[in-house]
Amino acid sequence: MEPAVFDDPRTTAHDSNSAAAKPGCKRVNPRPQRLNTWFTLIPVAEYEKKRPSRIPFLDTFVTVEPIGADGETPYAVFFEGKLPMTAVVEIGVLFVWYGDDLQKPDRPFPTLFAEPYDSAYVTSTATLFEDTHVMDFVENGSDNLHFRAVHLWEYSKIYDHVVTAETITLKQDTRFRYGSCSTRRSIRWLSKVLPKLELTQDYVYHGPGLAVVGATGSRIPRMHALVSLTPEGANRTRVYVTMAIDPATFPAAVERVYGAITRGRRLCDLLARIMANYIKNEFDVDAIIWKNKKYLGASALLPSERHLRDVIEWGKTFYPKGFHAPATPERPAEARQWRPLDTLDNVAPGQVHRYTIDDAELIARRDAGGTVRVYDAFCPHQGAHLGFGGVIDRDCLRCPFHGFYFDSEGRCIGPNIANEHSFITSLNLTSVSHRVRDGRIEVWL
Ligand code: FES
Ligand SMILES: [Fe+2]
Structure with missing residues (x-):
């Protein structure tokens, strides 16, 4: 496959028209900009x-x-x-x-x-x-x-x-x-x-x-x-x-x-x-x-x-003395519940669908067998958002940053799709629990 061409990268992934979908993802980098240099x-x-x-x-x-x-x-x-x-x-x-x-x-x-x-x-x-x-x-x-x-x-x-x-x-x-x-x-x-x-x-x-x-x-x-x-x-x-x-x-x-x-x-x-x-x-x-x-x-x-x-x-080493990165707050288990993500019909095959629910960024896709898969949106390799520029290629999701492929189970097979039986397990996508009810997808968040 040719590398992904960023024809219009902001739209290569599909924003679902569910209420949870948003057009952008504002990230705050926890590193200080005030550096000794x-x-x-x-x-x-x-x-x-x-x-x-x-x-x-x-x-x-x-x-x-x-x-x-x-x-x-x-x-x-x-x-x-x-x-x-x-x-x-x-x-x-x-x-x-x-x-x-x-x-x-x-x-x-x-x-x-x-x-x-x-x-x-x-x-x-x-x-x-x-x-x-x-x-x-x-x-x-x-x-x-x-x-x-x-x-x-x-x-x-x-x-x-x-x-x-x-x-x-x-x-x-x-x-x-x-x-x-x-x-x-x-x-x-x-x-x-x-x-x-x-x-x-x-x-x-x-x-x-x-x-x-x-x-x-x-x-x-x-x-x-x-x-x-x-x-x-x-x-x-x-x-x-x-x-x-x-x-x-x-x-x-x-x-x-x-x-x-x-x-x-x-x-x-x-x-x-x-x-x-x-x-x-x-x-x-x-x-x-x-x-x-x-x-x-x-x-x-x-x-x-x-x-x-x-x-x-x-x-x-260029950070100011005494700088500590702010901790990421974990959502407590008792606050979790089934939350609506999208309708099943909206999650079209061949596309990467992105969602923001509170501070969670998620992606969903359908594999070749029609099963919906929901993952944390950030690539475990270096944190690229798979919903911006990620594409589906031969039933794999391809990350836009280094071109790593993730199979339908979310397993990383590296930058060469021919390695389909060789997995880099430390780089598997983080699956998000979900269920489908009456044509609606819900996630456990
Ligand atoms: S960040 Fe996804 S492959 Fe590197
Ligand atoms: Fe670059």
């Missing part, structure tokens, strides 16, 4: 263009004032709210330290690029991702399996993955077409005519807010990218991508002709701007998963995903 706040050029009087940043407001053309950092940065934070302007981007000690960061500002290119570092437009935690981005960067199922990349291999107290470094070999997973149909069509790319990417994460990437490949120019992740509020993250293309990539004659036509502009800068927006748009399809997924404190990762567990633990 450097964050990228805003490209200064963008700030100057829009001139907002105050930039909201967690529980603080920030303003930036130019203080003359000379000097290493010709900007004064003011904070309202808590103590003044440390601010640094590098490659045209304003970074701030937001650690426990706001004035004296115990991590020096890192070297972003050992050899910056002699070209502009330009930025994409910024996008605010709702219901998304900064660590969702960092974890996905090390999450090899999702690149095929979510981004539809033909090949992805992560290696040399090293997690230290301060950084995560990794290499990734990939083969893909940019935009093939885009949520926009026009970009997906465009991606069909773009050449397939094979490239190697070097990643360094300097804390959750700063991902530095270098890319090389046979058919692409050498690129520097900075993925800027800035938390806003308890569970939102603003993202933009800063890019530069090595000008040595283009023959001098090509640059000269382009410069003559455009009165001095550089092709490398134009390409950098296009690439910055392309890369940022790749996150749109991740965000569909993140928006609805449940954060699993102890996710049931496979042995081959040990490095991902290290990344999750690494994220916790």
